[in-house]
Amino acid sequence: MNVLIIGTGYVGMNTGVVLTYLGNRVTCLDVNEEKIALLKQGKSPVFEPHLEETLQLVRENIKFTSSYAEADIPNTDVVFITVGTPSLPDGNADLRYVRQAAESIAENLGEKFTVVVNKSTVPIGSGNWVEAIMHEHFQNNHNNGEKPDFNVVSSPEFLAQGSAMHDSFYPDRIVVGSQCERSVERLQELFGPLLRQDFPAPPALPRPEGLTEVPLLVCDLTSAEMIKYAANAFLALKISYVNEIGRLANKVGADIQAVSKGIGLDKRIGNRFLNAGLGWGGSCFGKDTAALVATARDYRLEMPIIESARAVNYSQRVLAVDLLQEKLKILKGKHVALLGFSFKPNTDDLRDAPSIDISKLLIQRGALVRAHDPVALTNARSHYGNLGVVFCDEVGEALKDAEAIVLVTEWPEYRDLDWESIPPVPIIDGRNFLDKDQLEGLGFPVIGIGR
Numbered sequence: 001m002n003v004l005i006i007g008t009g010y011v012g013m014n015t016g017v018v019l020t021y022l023g024n025r026v027t028c029l030d031v032n033e034e035k036i037a038l039l040k041q042g043k044s045p046v047f048e049p050h051l052e053e054t055l056q057l058v059r060e061n062i063k064f065t066s067s068y069a070e071a072d073i074p075n076t077d078v079v080f081i082t083v084g085t086p087s088l089p090d091g092n093a094d095l096r097y098v099r100q101a102a103e104s105i106a107e108n109l110g111e112k113f114t115v116v117v118n119k120s121t122v123p124i125g126s127g128n129w130v131e132a133i134m135h136e137h138f139q140n141n142h143n144n145g146e147k148p149d150f151n152v153v154s155s156p157e158f159l160a161q162g163s164a165m166h167d168s169f170y171p172d173r174i175v176v177g178s179q180c181e182r183s184v185e186r187l188q189e190l191f192g193p194l195l196r197q198d199f200p201a202p203p204a205l206p207r208p209e210g211l212t213e214v215p216l217l218v219c220d221l222t223s224a225e226m227i228k229y230a231a232n233a234f235l236a237l238k239i240s241y242v243n244e245i246g247r248l249a250n251k252v253g254a255d256i257q258a259v260s261k262g263i264g265l266d267k268r269i270g271n272r273f274l275n276a277g278l279g280w281g282g283s284c285f286g287k288d289t290a291a292l293v294a295t296a297r298d299y300r301l302e303m304p305i306i307e308s309a310r311a312v313n314y315s316q317r318v319l320a321v322d323l324l325q326e327k328l329k330i331l332k333g334k335h336v337a338l339l340g341f342s343f344k345p346n347t348d349d350l351r352d353a354p355s356i357d358i359s360k361l362l363i364q365r366g367a368l369v370r371a372h373d374p375v376a377l378t379n380a381r382s383h384y385g386n387l388g389v390v391f392c393d394e395v396g397e398a399l400k401d402a403e404a405i406v407l408v409t410e411w412p413e414y415r416d417l418d419w420e421s422i423p424p425v426p427i428i429d430g431r432n433f434l435d436k437d438q439l440e441g442l443g444f445p446v447i448g449i450g451r
């Protein structure tokens with residue numbers, strides 16, 4: 001099929017590369033010409049394991065452009081909207097890029113039936129809004145009374161950064177929100193190889209053992225939009241829940257890791273997203289929980305569980321600094337090394353990263369902060385150069401003369417550091433990730449979260 005992807009962020013790039021790999025002719029459009037120039041050279045604008053190498057595999061069949069005319073919408077079967085929807089200060093999502101995309105698609109529609117798929121995380125009800133904008137814009141641009149032939153579908157994306165390629169090839173489910181039969185049939189065909197899992201696995205991304213099919217859930221548009229928010233909010237709740245239990249574990253002398261394991265073994269609960277620590281960051285959980293609360297407010301509804309999960313999450317960052325202060329007594333003038341700056345491993349993304357709040361708090365309380373990250377330093381320097389943190393290319397530089405260490409991101413290489421050669425100082429293990437026994441054996445006081 002002919003596919004157009006509008007927006008080349010994580011979701012757009014992964015969708016584009018995967019659909020090309022599955023045999024479609026794909027065009028990726030982005031109004032940012034710098035990104036397009038980079039992509040034309042075969043380089044990904046985002047750091048994501050296996051993305052660039054898979055892009056190399058499909059390069060012949062994927063096109064990049066900033067021009068809607070070149071994107072040839074009249075001959076496109078499916079258009080995906082995968083533009084950014086950042087948070088506004090009131091928690092609502094900023095839909096200006098979605099509107100621009102909808103208007104541009106409408107302007108360029110041809111005679112053929114076109115399926116427009118919203119993959120960006122948009123507030124509940126936005127599918128209808130996109131459809132209305134497109135109709136209005138089409139009429140404004142075609143004054144001969146012609147009727148456009150298109151349908152807007154919601155098919156939310158569930159990939160996680162750092163494992164985005166894997167999640168796109170081997171999803172837990174595919175959701176298609178539409179009551180239009182033609183759209184559902186077309187998407188069933190487009191997603192067919194993923195549903196049947198009958199494509200040859202890319203060399204670097206072997207198919208998980210036993211995966212023979214992926215469930216497809218077809219529902220109405222609004223429910224599909226809600227599934228995305230409800231899923232993210234649930235995962236966020238799980239993390240905040242375990243962090244809240246972790247605080248009590250700390251008081252009563254229990255170990256949250258044992259507790260997590262014990263509750264996760266109950267199949268009704270499941271063991272994932274039960275790691276206590278600094279809580280969630282990234283572009284999704286904070287933004288989506290805020291948007292869900294804001295949507296509920298439009299209906300004069302409170303969301304106390306989600307609001308509490310947010311409060312618990314952001315106070316974990318303060319807790320880490322408090323724990324360090326309790327240990328060192330005086331933070332003023334102390335050299336603190338931060339290990340990791342990205343919001344999670346395998347990404348250079350710093351959106352809502354706990355490292356930023358932790359750095360600010362430490363600096364406010366008078367500490368001198370040096371930070372290392374294996375891939376996020378370019379982003380850190382360009383977006384957070386004024387934070388007052390010294391960013392170090394070598395981990396040894398960050399650790400030099402450190403009087404305390406805070407492990408913020410669980411990059412595997414931090415576990416494998418030559419700890420014997422590092423003078424023992426207190427460590428706040430913000431992800432309960434380091435080998436506590438080994439480090440304590442070497443004389444490092446290790447303070448985990450909820451342990």
Ligand code: UGA
Nearest residue numbers: 157158159160161239273274275279280281282284343344
């Ligand atoms: C999340 C969801 O996992 C995806 O399913 C969803 O598609 C995506 O948001 C999105 O809406 O686009 P992502 O934010 O990339 O994906 O990363 P996660 O792996 O979910 O991690 C989010 C944060 O939670 C990270 O900061 C991580 O360190 C933290 N986390 C995760 C914990 O603190 N504890 C855990 O047990 C798991």
